[in-house]
Amino acid sequence: MDSFAQLMHGFANALQPAVLMYGFLGCLVGTLVGVLPGIGPALTIALLLPLTFKVPATGMFVLFAGIYYGAMYGGSTTSILLNTPGESSTVMTAIEGNRMARRGLAGPALATAAIGSFVAGTIGTIALTFFSPLIVDAALLFGPAEYFSMMLLALVAVTSVLGNSLLRGLISLNLGLLFGMVGVDLQTGQHRFAFGQAELLDGLEVTIVAVGLFAVGEAMFMAWKGHAAEGKVEEIRGSLWLDREGWRRSWKPWLRGTFLGFPIGAMPAGGAELPTLLSYYAEKKLTAHPEEFGNGAIEGVAGPEAANNAAAAGVLMPLLTLGIPTSATAAILLSAFTSYGIAPGPLLFQQQAELVWTLIASLYVGNVILLVLNLPLVGLWVQLLRIPAPWLYGGIILISTAGLYGASSSVFDVGLLYAFGLLGFVMRRFDVPVAPLVMGLILGPMAEQSMRQALTISAGDFTTFITRPISGGILAIALLMLVVPRVLKMRKS
Amino acid sequence: MTATRREFLMAAGALSASALSWPALAAPQFESIFMFVPAAPGGGWDGTARAIEQACKTADLVGSFQFENVGGSGGMVGLPRFINQHKGQANAVMVAGAVMIGAAISAKSPIGIQNTVPVAKLTEESGVVVVPANSPFKSFGELVAAFKADPKKVPVAGGSAGGTDHILLGLMLKALGRNPREAAYVAFAGGGPANAAIIGGQVAAGISGYSEFEEQIKGGRMRALAVSGESRIPGVSVPTLREQGMNVVSANWRGVFGAPGIQPAQRAALERLISSMRDTPAWKDILVKRRWADSFQAGSAFEKYVAQDVNDTVGVMKDLGLA
Amino acid sequence: MTAAHRAPLAGALALAALAALAVWGAWSIPEGPDFSTVGPSAFPRVLSGTLALLAIAAVIQALRGKIPDEARSTEEPLLPGANARVGWVLAGMVFSPLGLYLFGFLVGAMIGFGTVARAFGAKNGWAIIGWSAASTLVVWLVFDKVLTLKLGNQLIMLPF
Known part of the structure; x- marks a missing residue:
């Protein structure tokens, strides 16, 4: 097998001390930026781009790959411990993960996230190594009509996070969809809900909203309640490690999450958030412990975490095989390639075989490094909860503010962050779930734009969504997801 | 972080070095330059700005650089900040380009790029009209015929509405005697999704900067029918729109601008700096590596060019219903 | 009602x-x-x-x-003094961006940290100032030196 031999050669390169060093450094920085809310891998890699003038290409890409994968691992940590997602793709992790931490199960939650990330990352990388062209060709069959149908399916999946009251869940979702409309309309250039503010023309950034609703909102709510100020430390029960039960309940969600995350990540407009949502939905429907969902179910952490890491590997496929960036990070990686005078694309594997295979090998190595790095860290991270509340929550606010201010150096954005923090507090007070808002914010613009793109392509013909086979198929699945559980329930009663 | 630390040490060293150790011969033209980028790190303007830094430092033209990135809305978040906070600052420069003109018009902003001091145009990139590899349109003429018959039946993919790609399509339809508003323009956020839609045959054609599609054209997944520049792109055999009987020329250029209110002598110093930078081997090397087309133009010629471009863009945007 | x-x-x-x-x-x-x-x-x-x-x-x-x-809520009843605690956070939300705008990152971020710490029951003013200054400096160092992210142009600015 030719690609296998080349992969082995890549491993020989990737395991050289200098290259390994870059990989380790990348994993470390990546974990750090993943943990910090507000800044993600895209921004970090962009800031390191000037180094491309000084560092050889192989070392640089191994470093970038480490940052990219590392951020996916790190993002879950604060979600679980502090209900503060570091990235938008870990919002779903926060729902069950933080509940687990509150029940004293922070250790198993972090462990299942780290191992799940490793499993998904490794399977994803294997698929990337051997099946790229196949999966990419399949992903290209998806056009705007198919994306719109997928968004409808995602909206059905959102029903799994609507919480205790349909009305309040829908209010949250509707607010999110509406916030997604803010800014310049992509299709026509018209201003929507910008109220004359230039800062709003690019729309509301998901990071600002998510960090505001979760981190700031949570801090404000905890301060208001006053129990944290009493100095009550969450008791940590059980082991820091996964027990037999934990493994038994985690492995299937890891695999399911991987198989949702990888193909959707490879789609040009897929992203990492959608598979986490679908994975959460699937686990909630399939679990043997439905009563634990909403109260800290381990499946709800294992699945979405695997999904977001697999999606991260998926994103690399169209980038390497076609030169098509499908996420912000991929776009930055593309410009890193071009600043070395290397053009990713159909010819990359021939022209830069050495570099590509070293990069792919370093993804395997990076996954191992991250697992080794993260599992011992679990114990250390859990100690975070022992920091006295004033300094812990002060620190959360400080880091959230610094992350956003550092990314945009805009005081306006900081103000926006706090405004969403206030909204998050109000929503918590009246038991309105915040996750549907974030999901709406992500899905809304994607649904709207792909619907209008599809209609422009079909010259205004709405039947395009049904007559295109893939789109119609997805719609049928969405319909089944909506109907079947209800029918089953009616039969039972 | 060894590399960053080293960079930090170098930067710290540069401060003292610039004061002490440079021989008089190679004295830098500027002690320091404040580089304002009205876009987030990683994009085209940022890349140009970092390349300028790289070229200037290699040739010891400038002692040190300080960067500020203020991204958003095609530069319209950053531009007011540059104008207000750096007025009269002789060593402040901004990297911007054609995109900012369109952004200012569609944002109905009272200020625009013309409120700064044009220093020099550095690079430009032709647009290119492509079709999927298996498209029924074999030639540009066939595509034009389809446009003439009914533009609504020919969906064209490109960047955001009102951007350079959309404007080029508008200019083409206008040249064909159709209303630019009839365009079935499918806007995609970023090059990736647009690329995928064209390769996947979701749309009939696509328009973007040449580099955006270059790899797909070379890889045979797209066919290029025409480029939009004055002349052909060196090394690329695709004919221009003009050669194929359509009198449309447009290019996405990038250049350097000074702060408003600087003195003519200060402006001349910036022009001198950028033209010496352009002559350095380091810059030439970067141009080749990134495949940027050199389109250097400085002084009053560039000022006229900017004014003309603003005028033309307003015209098209009105036709498109965006101004 | x-x-x-x-x-x-x-x-x-x-x-x-x-x-x-x-x-x-x-x-x-x-x-x-x-x-x-x-x-x-x-x-x-x-x-x-x-x-x-x-x-x-x-x-x-x-x-x-x-x-x-x-x-x-009866499960986790609201402790007395809730309004005062939220008041501190709200004050931070207003004055932290203001401080950020006028005086730069150090002042703005310290206000944000300090008010939240106060809301979570820190009483000792010197401890609050010490902790917020120290954390802000550490965060600034990490962002500015390790991640090379500019948190404003200077750590401390003067509004004139």
Whole structure:
């Protein structure tokens, strides 16, 4: 097998001390930026781009790959411990993960996230190594009509996070969809809900909203309640490690999450958030412990975490095989390639075989490094909860503010962050779930734009969504997801 | 972080070095330059700005650089900040380009790029009209015929509405005697999704900067029918729109601008700096590596060019219903 | 109508006001040049309309006392002094961006950290100042030196 031999050669390169060093450094920085809310891998890699003038290409890409994968691992940590997602793709992790931490199960939650990330990352990388062209060709069959149908399916999946009251869940979702409309309309250039503010023309950034609703909102709510100020430390029960039960309940969600995350990540407009949502939905429907969902179910952490890491590997496929960036990070990686005078694309594997295979090998190595790095860290991270509340929550606010201010150096954005923090507090007070808002914010613009793109392509013909086979198929699945559980329930009663 | 630390040490060293150790011969033209980028790190303007830094430092033209990135809305978040906070600052420069003109018009902003001091145009990139590899349109003429018959039946993919790609399509339809508003323009956020839609045959054609599609054209997944520049792109055999009987020329250029209110002598110093930078081997090397087309133009010629471009863009945007 | 209903009702009315703003915003979007079936204002109009309906439903539910209020939760009762604690956080939300704008990152971030710490029961003023200064400096160092992210141009600025 030719690609296998080349992969082995890549491993020989990737395991050289200098290259390994870059990989380790990348994993470390990546974990750090993943943990910090507000800044993600895209921004970090962009800031390191000037180094491309000084560092050889192989070392640089191994470093970038480490940052990219590392951020996916790190993002879950604060979600679980502090209900503060570091990235938008870990919002779903926060729902069950933080509940687990509150029940004293922070250790198993972090462990299942780290191992799940490793499993998904490794399977994803294997698929990337051997099946790229196949999966990419399949992903290209998806056009705007198919994306719109997928968004409808995602909206059905959102029903799994609507919480205790349909009305309040829908209010949250509707607010999110509406916030997604803010800014310049992509299709026509018209201003929507910008109220004359230039800062709003690019729309509301998901990071600002998510960090505001979760981190700031949570801090404000905890301060208001006053129990944290009493100095009550969450008791940590059980082991820091996964027990037999934990493994038994985690492995299937890891695999399911991987198989949702990888193909959707490879789609040009897929992203990492959608598979986490679908994975959460699937686990909630399939679990043997439905009563634990909403109260800290381990499946709800294992699945979405695997999904977001697999999606991260998926994103690399169209980038390497076609030169098509499908996420912000991929776009930055593309410009890193071009600043070395290397053009990713159909010819990359021939022209830069050495570099590509070293990069792919370093993804395997990076996954191992991250697992080794993260599992011992679990114990250390859990100690975070022992920091006295004033300094812990002060620190959360400080880091959230610094992350956003550092990314945009805009005081306006900081103000926006706090405004969403206030909204998050109000929503918590009246038991309105915040996750549907974030999901709406992500899905809304994607649904709207792909619907209008599809209609422009079909010259205004709405039947395009049904007559295109893939789109119609997805719609049928969405319909089944909506109907079947209800029918089953009616039969039972 | 060894590399960053080293960079930090170098930067710290540069401060003292610039004061002490440079021989008089190679004295830098500027002690320091404040580089304002009205876009987030990683994009085209940022890349140009970092390349300028790289070229200037290699040739010891400038002692040190300080960067500020203020991204958003095609530069319209950053531009007011540059104008207000750096007025009269002789060593402040901004990297911007054609995109900012369109952004200012569609944002109905009272200020625009013309409120700064044009220093020099550095690079430009032709647009290119492509079709999927298996498209029924074999030639540009066939595509034009389809446009003439009914533009609504020919969906064209490109960047955001009102951007350079959309404007080029508008200019083409206008040249064909159709209303630019009839365009079935499918806007995609970023090059990736647009690329995928064209390769996947979701749309009939696509328009973007040449580099955006270059790899797909070379890889045979797209066919290029025409480029939009004055002349052909060196090394690329695709004919221009003009050669194929359509009198449309447009290019996405990038250049350097000074702060408003600087003195003519200060402006001349910036022009001198950028033209010496352009002559350095380091810059030439970067141009080749990134495949940027050199389109250097400085002084009053560039000022006229900017004014003309603003005028033309307003015209098209009105036709498109965006101004 | 009892006191217990007052807070949820205020929340529902705030939502209604937001919905009204959204409706107004949606109807002031120009139709644009697009002749296609779905223009730029279609989604905003539908969504703001739905939000208005949901807001009305929320007001009705609030009047009927069907919206829970964490202030009256029996599981985890609200501890006394809640308003003062939230007041500190709110003050931080106003003065931290102001400090950031006028005096740079150090001052702005210290205000944010300090007010939240105070809200979480830190009483000793010197401890608050010490902890917030130290944490802010550490964060600044990590962001500026390791991640090379500029947190404003200087650590401390003067507004003149």
